[in-house]
Amino acid sequence: MEAVDSLQQKNGRREFLKYLLTGGITGFCAALLYPLISYLKPPEQNEVAVSSVSAGKISDIEKESGKIIRFGNKPVILIRTADDKLLAFDAVCTHLDCTVQYKKEMGVIWCACHNGKYDLTGRNISGPPPKPLQPYRVILKGEEIYISKLT
Amino acid sequence: MKVRLQKIYEWIDQRVQLQDLINFMGKKYVPVHRHSVWYYFGGVTLFLFIIQVFTGILLLFYYKGSADLAFESIQFIMSKVSFGWLIRSIHTWSANLFILSAFIHMFSVYFEKSYRKPREITWITGMLMLLLGLGFGFSGYLLPWNELAFFATKVGSDIIGDIPFIGEELKIFMRGGEDVTGATLSRMFGFHVALFPALFSILLIIHLLLIQRQGMSQPIDFENNSGNEISKMPFFPNFFLRDILFWLLVLNLLAVLAVFFPSELGRKADPFAPAPAGIKPEWYFLFMFQTLKYFPANIWIVEGEMLGIILFVAAGFLWLMVPFWDTKSSRGQKNRLTNYIGLFAVIFIIVLTILGWIS
Numbered sequence: 001m002e003a004v005d006s007l008q009q010k011n012g013r014r015e016f017l018k019y020l021l022t023g024g025i026t027g028f029c030a031a032l033l034y035p036l037i038s039y040l041k042p043p044e045q046n047e048v049a050v051s052s053v054s055a056g057k058i059s060d061i062e063k064e065s066g067k068i069i070r071f072g073n074k075p076v077i078l079i080r081t082a083d084d085k086l087l088a089f090d091a092v093c094t095h096l097d098c099t100v101q102y103k104k105e106m107g108v109i110w111c112a113c114h115n116g117k118y119d120l121t122g123r124n125i126s127g128p129p130p131k132p133l134q135p136y137r138v139i140l141k142g143e144e145i146y147i148s149k150l151t
Numbered sequence: 152m153k154v155r156l157q158k159i160y161e162w163i164d165q166r167v168q169l170q171d172l173i174n175f176m177g178k179k180y181v182p183v184h185r186h187s188v189w190y191y192f193g194g195v196t197l198f199l200f201i202i203q204v205f206t207g208i209l210l211l212f213y214y215k216g217s218a219d220l221a222f223e224s225i226q227f228i229m230s231k232v233s234f235g236w237l238i239r240s241i242h243t244w245s246a247n248l249f250i251l252s253a254f255i256h257m258f259s260v261y262f263e264k265s266y267r268k269p270r271e272i273t274w275i276t277g278m279l280m281l282l283l284g285l286g287f288g289f290s291g292y293l294l295p296w297n298e299l300a301f302f303a304t305k306v307g308s309d310i311i312g313d314i315p316f317i318g319e320e321l322k323i324f325m326r327g328g329e330d331v332t333g334a335t336l337s338r339m340f341g342f343h344v345a346l347f348p349a350l351f352s353i354l355l356i357i358h359l360l361l362i363q364r365q366g367m368s369q370p371i372d373f374e375n376n377s378g379n380e381i382s383k384m385p386f387f388p389n390f391f392l393r394d395i396l397f398w399l400l401v402l403n404l405l406a407v408l409a410v411f412f413p414s415e416l417g418r419k420a421d422p423f424a425p426a427p428a429g430i431k432p433e434w435y436f437l438f439m440f441q442t443l444k445y446f447p448a449n450i451w452i453v454e455g456e457m458l459g460i461i462l463f464v465a466a467g468f469l470w471l472m473v474p475f476w477d478t479k480s481s482r483g484q485k486n487r488l489t490n491y492i493g494l495f496a497v498i499f500i501i502v503l504t505i506l507g508w509i510s
Contacts, residue, residue: 046358068423073330075423096306101425111427113306114444130448
């Protein structure tokens, strides 16, 4: 009887040690992995809060041409049309992230990567882009062009 | 001289029993049959990998892995460093031939059904090495930090972002942030010269040890007529010398390609310039890229591209698992279905690569 008791006690102790060891190893692995995975995740960079940027003088941009303007850390395309209107759109193609350009011959905004086209209201009209380009507001103060977000 | 060499040999032999190794090598045989030529492609792939390690280390002596300096450092290698253009061109060409040779090796193993029991682990490690090879290609492509590489990496990582559930996280992990920036270059550099080579080496050691342990696979017909004498040749020196000859031919081919078609550098990447025309991935990604083009923007409620990626991942997984579902071959029976699937894969890849190339 005593022998059985001590055996049960021994088994209980073994079980307890097993749990302790498994728990310990799991905790150990978690303590190793957590900092590692956190390290691999790039830290959130504060986006430069830009509400408007100067896009240079109107004399710097020819009629029927476009140029890429740095808006914070995003590219924006500024277009001066044939009838002398100034337009600005987000320059990142909604398909796969390429940067678009103004195509004078076709009078459209064109993405060279996969032949996506947008009209001059930013609407996706041909090719693979699934969504239109977001427009920006363009303000002309004397000679200076300013681009700002539409609020 | 001979006496001295003999002494050195004996000194080592007393400590590590070299004779055992020589006896072991003497017992290794390579089966001779009409498909024997395919046995060489594993060796050639290994040879090209060794060249990649060697030229890669040489390039590291001058390359600088940052967005400000990467392009200029490659310009320096190409124009100022003696034979820098040659080392870089060999590295690029060898990378392409490595992938080609690995694909040939993989398909020959597939059609010979050499993945069947007991060589399942050899197949899996080989397939993982091929995937790593593609990873080497993708990460290495960005390192010169030129226009084409910049936008190709943008497109490539954006496609990865379409993988369900983990895509977005994976994209940010690969890019080191929301966009392709200098942080992406640092990550790709780390993958290309440290992480991938380490993983590849582990897989390669397992792959080679298994081949030594289990010997060369024989065609299924050989095993069936076991009564007859099987023709074979000793690995050392007969097959080994043929191997070396083939390696020499490949080295010559590499030299010719590197001299007559040296690598180009193009223009430095500018995140604030429009994408140039003619963005294409490397040829070995072209068939997937081209297939994705045929998917409409939306199919029912899922994005077409996402569906395409799911199909590719599923097909790749089935291909990886072939030793486990093709149980007929493991029992030594002919399995025509796997042949048809393999044939379809080969034709599909070739046709879509050509379509992607000319479009």
